[in-house]
Amino acid sequence: MWIVQLALRRPVTVAVMAALMLLLGMVSLDAMNFDIFPAIDVPVVDLVWNYPGLSAQEMEQRVVNISERASSTTVNGVDHIESESLNGIGLLKFYFQPGSDTALAIAQLTSVS
Numbered sequence: 001m002w003i004v005q006l007a008l009r010r011p012v013t014v015a016v017m018a019a020l021m022l023l024l025g026m027v028s029l030d031a032m033n034f035d036i037f038p039a040i041d042v043p044v045v046d047l048v049w050n051y052p053g054l055s056a057q058e059m060e061q062r063v064v065n066i067s068e069r070a071s072s073t074t075v076n077g078v079d080h081i082e083s084e085s086l087n088g089i090g091l092l093k094f095y096f097q098p099g100s101d102t103a104l105a106i107a108q109l110t111s112v113s
Contacts, residue, residue, distance in 0.1 A: 041098065042095060042096075042098060043095075043096040043097075043098070043100045043101075043102045043105065044093060044094065044095055044096070045093075045094045045096070045102065045105050045106055045109060046091065046092070046093055046094075047067070047071075047091075047092040047093075047094065047109060047113065048089065048090070048091055048092075049063045049064065049067065049089065049090035049091075049092075050088065050089055051063060051088055051089075051090070052088045053088060054087070054088055055087055056085045056086050056087050057085070059085040059086070059087070059088065059089070059090045060083075060085035060090070063090045064083050064085050064090040064092065067090070067092060067112075067113065068081055068083060068092065070112050071092075071094065071109060071112050071113075074108065074112050075094070075105060075108040075109055075112065076100070076104070076105070076108065077096045077097045077100035077101075077105065078094055078095070078096060078097075079095045079096055079097050080095050081093065081094055081095070082095070094109065
């Protein structure tokens, strides 16, 4: 009850405090980073091999392993490689160091492939 009595006795003071809280709230909202997901810029290039009729094991042995070995030694800035072999399809994901040039990486992967 004391806050209601204060508001009735000093309405101008309460109005100024409310305006001040509104102004500080707007300033803090403008300065606050309200994106819950951080900005992540990891360069990733996907390479897909298509060879209909090959089993997943043959695809791994004949295409994916060779492509992984050749790319890891000739392409600049490779952090790590993830691969998956399916029937007739080989999927390779090349993760590069942060700040790497993706266009250069695509050109190097194209020339190696």
